[in-house]
Amino acid sequence: MSFFKKIFSSEKKETLDKGLEKSKTSFFTKFNKAVAGKTKVDDDVLDNLEEILVTSDVGVNTTLKVITRIEDRVAKDKYLGTSELNKILREEIAGLLSETNSGEETQFSIPTLANNAADGTKTPYVLMVVGVNGVGKTTTIGKLAYQFKKKGLKVVLGAADTFRAAAIDQLQVWADRVDVPMIRQDMGSDPASVAFDALKSGVKLEADVIIIDTAGRLHNKVNLMNELSKVKRVMQKVVGDAPHDVLLVLDGSTGQNAFEQAKQFTAATEVTSLAVTKLDGTAKGGVVIGISDQFKIPVKYIGVGEGIEDLQVFNKYEFVDSFFK
Incomplete structure (x- = not known):
C-alpha cells in the first residue's frame, strides 16, 4: 500500500x-x-x-x-x-x-453555492456549531473564523448560545480578535431569533460564511432537539437550505465520553461533520479513529494546540503517520 x-x-x-x-x-x-x-x-x-x-x-x-x-x-x-x-x-x-470521507479536501474553503437569491444577493454558507459546554466550541468557532478570513472570505458570527452570558462574551472576544462582526442579543434571548438576525445581517453584508454558535445543554435531549430544530427552521426563512453544515465539536481528552456526546447529538439533530479538540493535552488521540469509524461522519478538523493556527484540517494519512511513526 x-x-x-x-x-x-x-x-x-x-x-x-x-x-x-x-x-x-x-x-x-x-x-x-x-x-x-x-x-x-x-x-x-x-x-x-x-x-x-x-x-x-x-x-x-x-x-x-x-x-x-x-x-x-x-x-x-x-x-x-x-x-x-x-x-x-x-x-x-x-x-x-478511508471508508469515511475526511475533511482534507476542505482546506478551510467554502463550497460555491449555486442557489443565489432571486434579487442577486450572495447566498452565504451557513455553518451551525453544536457541542456541550467546555469542549472548546467557542474557541473552535474563533479559529475557524480566523482561518476562513485568512483565505479571503467574509465571515459573520451569530451568538445563539444565549443560555450562558459567558458564552456570548467569549465569542465576542474571538470576534474582536479576528476582527469579524458578531450578531448578539441579551442572555436568555430566543436562540432562533439571534440566528435569524445573524443570517439577515450576513446576507446584507454579503458574507461568504456565517457561523452560528448554539447552546450546549444535554440535560434534556428532547429540549435540545426542539431548540436546534427551531433554529434551523428560522434560519431557512432567510437562507432556504441553511444550515449547510452542522459541525459537532467534541473534546478528545474525554475519551469514551466523547463517544457518548456524539451519540446524544446525532440522536438530537443531523450532524454532518466533526471537530475533535484538545488532542495535544491527552493520551486519548485514538478516539479520533473510533469516532470517525463508528459514526460515519467526516472528521473535518482537529485541535492540536492552543495557538490560533492549531486547528487543522483533518487528514487521515497525516494523522496515522504522526500517531504510529
Missing part, C-alpha cells in the same frame, strides 16, 4: 506530531511491552494489541475491525513478524479511515 508516500507540509506536520506526542508515547509504551521477546504475530500478540487499542480509546467495535483485518493479513501471508506489525497497523487503520 502507498498510503504514506505523500509529502506533508513540514510546519503543519510538526505541529501535528507534537500535538499527538502524548497519545503516541502512551500507545508505543504498551505496544513495545506487548511484542517484547516475540518474533511472530500470534494470538497472544493480537490479544495484547486488542487491549492496547481499546485502552487507547479507539473503541471496542473499531478495535475488533482492526484486529480482524490484521488476522486476515496473518492468515494470507502465513508468517508475519512483529517487526512488520506497526506498518500493517498503520495501513489497516488508514484503510479503515
Whole structure:
C-alpha cells in the first residue's frame, strides 16, 4: 500500500506530531511491552494489541475491525513478524479511515453555492456549531473564523448560545480578535431569533460564511432537539437550505465520553461533520479513529494546540503517520 508516500507540509506536520506526542508515547509504551521477546504475530500478540487499542480509546467495535483485518493479513501471508506489525497497523487503520470521507479536501474553503437569491444577493454558507459546554466550541468557532478570513472570505458570527452570558462574551472576544462582526442579543434571548438576525445581517453584508454558535445543554435531549430544530427552521426563512453544515465539536481528552456526546447529538439533530479538540493535552488521540469509524461522519478538523493556527484540517494519512511513526 502507498498510503504514506505523500509529502506533508513540514510546519503543519510538526505541529501535528507534537500535538499527538502524548497519545503516541502512551500507545508505543504498551505496544513495545506487548511484542517484547516475540518474533511472530500470534494470538497472544493480537490479544495484547486488542487491549492496547481499546485502552487507547479507539473503541471496542473499531478495535475488533482492526484486529480482524490484521488476522486476515496473518492468515494470507502465513508468517508475519512483529517487526512488520506497526506498518500493517498503520495501513489497516488508514484503510479503515478511508471508508469515511475526511475533511482534507476542505482546506478551510467554502463550497460555491449555486442557489443565489432571486434579487442577486450572495447566498452565504451557513455553518451551525453544536457541542456541550467546555469542549472548546467557542474557541473552535474563533479559529475557524480566523482561518476562513485568512483565505479571503467574509465571515459573520451569530451568538445563539444565549443560555450562558459567558458564552456570548467569549465569542465576542474571538470576534474582536479576528476582527469579524458578531450578531448578539441579551442572555436568555430566543436562540432562533439571534440566528435569524445573524443570517439577515450576513446576507446584507454579503458574507461568504456565517457561523452560528448554539447552546450546549444535554440535560434534556428532547429540549435540545426542539431548540436546534427551531433554529434551523428560522434560519431557512432567510437562507432556504441553511444550515449547510452542522459541525459537532467534541473534546478528545474525554475519551469514551466523547463517544457518548456524539451519540446524544446525532440522536438530537443531523450532524454532518466533526471537530475533535484538545488532542495535544491527552493520551486519548485514538478516539479520533473510533469516532470517525463508528459514526460515519467526516472528521473535518482537529485541535492540536492552543495557538490560533492549531486547528487543522483533518487528514487521515497525516494523522496515522504522526500517531504510529
